[in-house]
Every structure is written in structure tokens, then in C-alpha cells.
Amino acid sequence: MATKQFKAESKRLLELMINSIYSQKEVFLREIISNASDAIDKIYYKALTDEHLTFDQDRYYIKIIPDRKKRTLTIKDTGIGMTKEELENNLGTIAKSGSLAFKTKNELQDDHHIIGQFGVGFYSAFMVADVVTVISKALGSNEAYKWESKGAEGYTIEPCEKDSVGTEIILKLKENTEDENYDEFLDEYRLKAIIKKYSDFIRYPIKMDVTERRRKEGSENEFEEYKEEQVINSMVPIWRKNKNELTKEDYENFYHEKHFGFDKPIRYIHIKADGAVRYNAILYIPEKIPFDYYTQEYEKGLELYSNGVLIMEKCPDLLPDYFSFVKGMVDSEDLSLNISREMLQHDRQLKLIAKNIKNKIKRELANLLKENREQYEAFFQSFGRQLKYGVYSDFGSNKELLQDLLLFYSSKEKKYVTLEEYVSRMPGEQKYIYYATGDTNEKIAKLPQTELVTEKGYEILYFTDEIDEFAIKMLKEYKGKEFKSVSSSDLGIEEENEKQTDAEEKENHELFEFMKKVLSDKVKDVRASKRLKTHPVCLTADGDVSIEMEKVLKAMPNNQHIQANKILEINVQHPVFQSLNKAFEQDKEKLKLYTNLLYNQALLIEGLSIDDPVQFTNDVCKIMV
Numbered sequence: 001m002a003t004k005q006f007k008a009e010s011k012r013l014l015e016l017m018i019n020s021i022y023s024q025k026e027v028f029l030r031e032i033i034s035n036a037s038d039a040i041d042k043i044y045y046k047a048l049t050d051e052h053l054t055f056d057q058d059r060y061y062i063k064i065i066p067d068r069k070k071r072t073l074t075i076k077d078t079g080i081g082m083t084k085e086e087l088e089n090n091l092g093t094i095a096k097s098g099s100l101a102f103k104t105k106n107e108l109q110d111d112h113h114i115i116g117q118f119g120v121g122f123y124s125a126f127m128v129a130d131v132v133t134v135i136s137k138a139l140g141s142n143e144a145y146k147w148e149s150k151g152a153e154g155y156t157i158e159p160c161e162k163d164s165v166g167t168e169i170i171l172k173l174k175e176n177t178e179d180e181n182y183d184e185f186l187d188e189y190r191l192k193a194i195i196k197k198y199s200d201f202i203r204y205p206i207k208m209d210v211t212e213r214r215r216k217e218g219s220e221n222e223f224e225e226y227k228e229e230q231v232i233n234s235m236v237p238i239w240r241k242n243k244n245e246l247t248k249e250d251y252e253n254f255y256h257e258k259h260f261g262f263d264k265p266i267r268y269i270h271i272k273a274d275g276a277v278r279y280n281a282i283l284y285i286p287e288k289i290p291f292d293y294y295t296q297e298y299e300k301g302l303e304l305y306s307n308g309v310l311i312m313e314k315c316p317d318l319l320p321d322y323f324s325f326v327k328g329m330v331d332s333e334d335l336s337l338n339i340s341r342e343m344l345q346h347d348r349q350l351k352l353i354a355k356n357i358k359n360k361i362k363r364e365l366a367n368l369l370k371e372n373r374e375q376y377e378a379f380f381q382s383f384g385r386q387l388k389y390g391v392y393s394d395f396g397s398n399k400e401l402l403q404d405l406l407l408f409y410s411s412k413e414k415k416y417v418t419l420e421e422y423v424s425r426m427p428g429e430q431k432y433i434y435y436a437t438g439d440t441n442e443k444i445a446k447l448p449q450t451e452l453v454t455e456k457g458y459e460i461l462y463f464t465d466e467i468d469e470f471a472i473k474m475l476k477e478y479k480g481k482e483f484k485s486v487s488s489s490d491l492g493i494e495e496e497n498e499k500q501t502d503a504e505e506k507e508n509h510e511l512f513e514f515m516k517k518v519l520s521d522k523v524k525d526v527r528a529s530k531r532l533k534t535h536p537v538c539l540t541a542d543g544d545v546s547i548e549m550e551k552v553l554k555a556m557p558n559n560q561h562i563q564a565n566k567i568l569e570i571n572v573q574h575p576v577f578q579s580l581n582k583a584f585e586q587d588k589e590k591l592k593l594y595t596n597l598l599y600n601q602a603l604l605i606e607g608l609s610i611d612d613p614v615q616f617t618n619d620v621c622k623i624m625v
């Protein structure tokens with residue numbers, strides 16, 4: 001059966017191209033400049049194999065010429081130019097890329113990389129222009145031609161005059177409308193900003209006559225404006241330079257030029273990957289936390305370049321959430337771009353780069369921790385919470401990667417320690433890694449629940465961040481040692497006084513039952529404490545939800561009323577216990593009063609609010625009179 005050819009309605013196709021591919025009009029300039037750069041590159045390649053041709057870098061440039069009077073924007077290049085046939089083929093056929101053909105034919109391999117591949121970028125000019133005129137003279141030709149088009153209607157080609165080899169693209173800008181101001185593309189500042197944003201690392205100078213001001217000669221306070229030709233782009237991206245050519249200052253300057261932050265980065269990572277995936281990257285670990293970092297407004301991501309041309313200002317897929325504080329850029333030739341160069345096809349390359357970057361950041365942070373503890377602690381103060389979120393999120397799938405980057409305040413060392421350091425110091429008989437939760441280190445240090453563990457001489461990690469306990473529950477253990485809250489019912493160290501407390505529990509069973517009834521559903525149980533030494537009372541929790549977790553969950557907007565199973569623990573060695581016993585025998589009303597008072601005291605110690613503060617203060621007054 002004969003295969004029929006698809007027919008394309010080229011007029012319609014062009015309209016689609018112009019109106020649907022790009023989300024931002026300003027990218028037309030990026031596309032035209034990229035074509036100009038490709039055209040110069042082509043001369044460079046020709047010179048490699050043609051002995052009659054030399055490539056003298058200084059002769060090649062791109063010039064941007066806005067003309068307010070004529071409402072035109074001209075982009076001129078000294079590249080290879082186009083013959084009549086090439087104008088016809090390359091600009092008269094949508095999706096025909098002369099550059100792609102050139103690349104394939106010349107099997108280009110070295111550092112100069114031609115950008116064009118889809119054969120559509122040129123038409124983006126019609127987003128901002130009614131009429132596009134191309135005047136071109138090809139290398140090795142004596143004739144010049146003018147190609148002109150008003151868009152979908154078609155184009156004309158005719159001979160014209162042009163002195164030098166190269167191409168001039170003249171855009172007659174559209175009239176302004178209520179929604180669109182095309183004049184902006186005649187404005188020097190705006191043009192400069194667009195060039196800097198997308199085309200800063202085009203290898204050839206992008207020049208423009210820029211208006212400057214100077215003091216009038218012979219005058220004190222009179223100024224005059226004058227035009228000066230300036231090169232707008234930086235040209236050589238520092239990421240393509242060798243690391244040994246660059247100084248710390250170069251990296252810091254780049255950080256500031258790119259507006260990654262106002263601070264000085266504490267570490268930078270320069271990656272030149274040339275293996276399974278080829279890319280260059282410069283990454284920074286900032287010193288200071290951005291003001292919006294822990295808000296929804298904060299956007300993570302790295303700048304993404306393809307061949308030095310900006311594709312995305314913030315590519316989120318390159319950074320995992322737990323490293324969202326990292327700033328920087330990635331440049332790769334191997335990306336699968338979509339036709340507008342605004343997005344990437346979700347490809348293997350990008351995933352490989354992201355994985356690679358993730359491991360490099362992890363290694364860099366681990367090195368920082370080893371080499372400069374003070375700086376790491378400062379970093380952790382800013383971004384540690386994000387690392388802990390990382391341990392907790394995604395069902396703990398990143399906990400192995402992140403656990404050695406965590407720091408917690410230690411009761412014994414009185415400073416921040418790693419889990420590794422904690423475990424390496426554990427006495428042989430210590431079963432668990434102990435932790436205590438609270439608002440501040442000072443408050444935690446005073447918690448009655450810590451008494452037994454501290455008396456045993458064991459180290460306690462202080463958890464002051466809401467996320468801490470959740471993250472640790474996800475970790476479950478570190479190097480085979482389980483985590484244990486000092487408030488949990490079984491601390492694993494009560495052997496000696498275990499039997500005694502059990503006996504006391506039995507002996508005072510009726511008293512505790514009475515107290516439990518007084519407190520009704522507020523507590524699950526009232527027990528003799530195995531952990532209290534000097535304090536009369538404390539609250540602990542049975543089960544998976546701790547009192548701290550209950551507090552955090554309660555503060556969440558969609559809280560599910562998840563509650564900890566609270567246990568009121570009484571220190572039977574404390575003189576208060578005698579008073580309780582006495583009241584139990586002689587005055588049940590008094591026992592009720594004492595029970596409520598002790599319960600409310602325990603709440604206060606935990607940082608929980610009292611249901612009825614007025615009742616509480618009345619109760620305190622009652623025992624005074």
C-alpha cells in the first residue's frame with residue numbers, strides 16, 4: 001500500500017508557532033542572538049578545515065541596535081551569512097534547521113557548540129514584530145539578499161546591497177496595545193537586562209551603543225549624554241574555566257553577580273563532569289538564611305543553561321527539598337530541551353545530573369563538618385531543620401544519606417554533637433540513645449524526666465525543634481542503637497529499683513486508683529515513678545505519640561486531635577507522697593485538691609496549658625489558708 005505524505009498547513013503552523021510556543025515574549029532576543037552566535041561558530045568550524053580561512057576572534061561580534069524613531073530593533077552579526085537558497089530553505093521552511101544539518105555534517109565535537117537544533121527559534125521574532133527583514137551576505141559570495149516577511153502570509157526574497165559578510169535582522173516592532181508594550185524592546189536598560197539574563201555567556205561580544213552621562217567640559221554642574229559602544233555580555237562563563245585558574249574571589253564575585261545572595265557563601269563546589277553525563281556546575285552553600293526560606297514563597301532550584309544559554313532560572317528538579325538552600329547553576333549540552341527551550345523533557349540526563357549533584361553536596365557538607373566544625377554549626381543553625389525534614393519526609397527514604405549530617409545539643413558535652421559521636425561515647429551497658437524534648441535547652445535541662453538518665457551518667461540529646469522527634473521516629477535507630485525518650489515508660493535502666501517500685505505500686509494501688517478517678521479522662525494512669533529523684537511529679541506518655549508530638553500536631557491547621565496517652569508519675573520517695581497518703585486515709589476532699597494541683601504542676605513543667613487557671617490559683621490559695 002502506498003504511504004501518503006502528511007500535509008501541513010504552513011500558515012496555520014506558523015501562527016501556532018508564534019502564539020503558542022513561548023510563554024514570554026522577551027525570549028525572541030535570546031533566539032536571534034543564539035542564531036547569530038551559531039553563524040559565527042560556523043565560520044570558526046570552517047576555518048578549522050579550510051586553510052584559506054583564518055578565524056580572527058576580534059573580527060566577530062553581534063550588535064544590537066534599537067531605533068526609537070523607526071521603531072525597529074536590529075540584530076547584526078558578522079557570521080557566515082546565508083545564500084539565496086539558504087534563506088529560502090532555512091527561513092522559508094518551518095522546522096528546518098540549517099544549524100542541525102551543519103552539526104551533523106561536520107560531526108562537531110570540541111568546545112564550540114552550536115545551539116540551534118529545532119529550526120523554529122527565528123519565527124519567535126513575529127511575537128514582537130509585524131515585519132521581519134533579513135539582509136544577508138554569505139561567506140564566499142559577492143551577492144547579498146533581502147528576505148522579508150509579514151508573518152503567516154509568506155515572504156519575498158530580492159537582491160540587495162551589503163558590504164560585509166554576515167546577517168542583519170531588522171524587526172519592525174508591533175504597535176503597543178492595552179496589554180502589551182512593545183516599546184520596551186527599544187529601551188536600552190531592558191535590552192541590557194534581557195541580554196544579561198539569557199545570553200550572558202554567548203562566546204562572542206554582544207555590543208550595543210549605550211547612553212552614558214558625563215559632566216560637560218568646563219562646567220561644574222551641567223551634564224550631557226553621549227553614546228558609547230559597550231560589550232554587554234560576560235562571554236566566558238567561569239564554569240568553563242579550569243579550577244586552578246580561579247580564585248576564591250572569582251567564585252564569590254560570580255555568586256554576587258548572579259544575585260544568588262548578599263552574603264558570602266561558606267562553601268562552593270565546582271563540578272566538571274565528563275563521564276556518563278557531561279555537565280559543568282558551580283554550587284554554593286550560603287552562609288545566611290534567606291528571609292523567606294522557611295515559607296511557601298521560597299522557590300528552590302538551580303539556574304539551568306544549555307550550551308551557555310539560559311533555559312530556566314530555577315530548575316527545581318535539580319535539587320532535592322532537603323538541599324533546597326543550595327544556590328548555583330548547571331550547564332549541560334546533553335539536555336533534551338523542548339522546542340521552546342523553556343522546559344525539559346523529563347529525561348535520564350537531568351535525573352543523572354540531579355543524583356550526581358545530590359551526592360556532591362552531601363560530600364561537601366560532610367567535609368565541612370569534619371574540617372570546620374564552627375562553620376558547620378553556623379550552617380546547621382540556619383539549615384539543619386531542612387535536613388531533619390529530609391530525614392522525615394518521603395517515608396524516610398533519605399535517612400541514610402542525611403543521618404550523619406545531623407547535630408543535636410548534648411546534655412553532657414554542652415555543645416552540638418553528631419549521632420556518631422554520641423554512640424562512640426556510649427558506655428557498654430547503655431542500651432539506648434536518650435533524648436528529651438522541650439522549647440529550649442535550658443528548659444529541657446530542668447525537666448524532672450531527665451533525672452534518672454542523668455544520674456546514671458548517660459548523655460541526653462536535647463530536641464528543641466518541632467521536627468526533631470518526628471525525624472528520629474523515622475530513623476528508629478542509629479548504628480543498631482534505638483532512640484529512647486526520657487519520658488517513655490521503659491527506659492531500660494531501672495533494674496535495681498524496678499522491684500521496689502513494683503512493690504510500691506501494689507502497696508499504693510488504691511490511692512493511685514482514686515487519683516486516676518479524680519483526673520478521669522485526663523490521664524491514662526497514675527503510677528509510682530521509676531525515674532524521679534528529687535521532683536514530686538511528672539507527666540510521661542505511653543505509646544507512639546509523645547507529649548511534644550501532641551503539641552506539634554495540635555498546632556497544625558488540620559489537626560486530627562491526636563493525643564498522647566498521658567501517665568501521671570508520682571515520686572513515692574518525696575515528702576509530698578506522705579501528704580497524699582495521709583489525705584487518702586483522713587480527708588478525701590483534700591486528696592482531690594492535691595491530685596488536681598499535682599496534675600496541673602506536671603502540665604506546667606511540660607509547657608502545656610492548664611485547662612482552668614482560675615481554679616488552679618484558687619486551689620493554691622486553699623492550701624495556704
Ligand SMILES: Nc1ncnc2c1ncn2[C@@H]1O[C@H](COP(=O)(O)OP(=O)(O)OP(=O)(O)O)[C@@H](O)[C@H]1O
Nearest residue numbers: 035039090097098099116117118119120121122167
Ligand atoms: N543570523 C543567521 N546567520 C546565518 N544563518 C542563520 C541566521 N539565523 C538563522 N539562520 C539559519 O536559519 C535556520 C533556522 O533558524 P531557527 O532559529 O528557526 O532554527 P535553529 O536555530 O536551527 O533551531 P532552534 O529552533 O533550535 O533555535 C538556522 O538553522 C540557520 O541555518
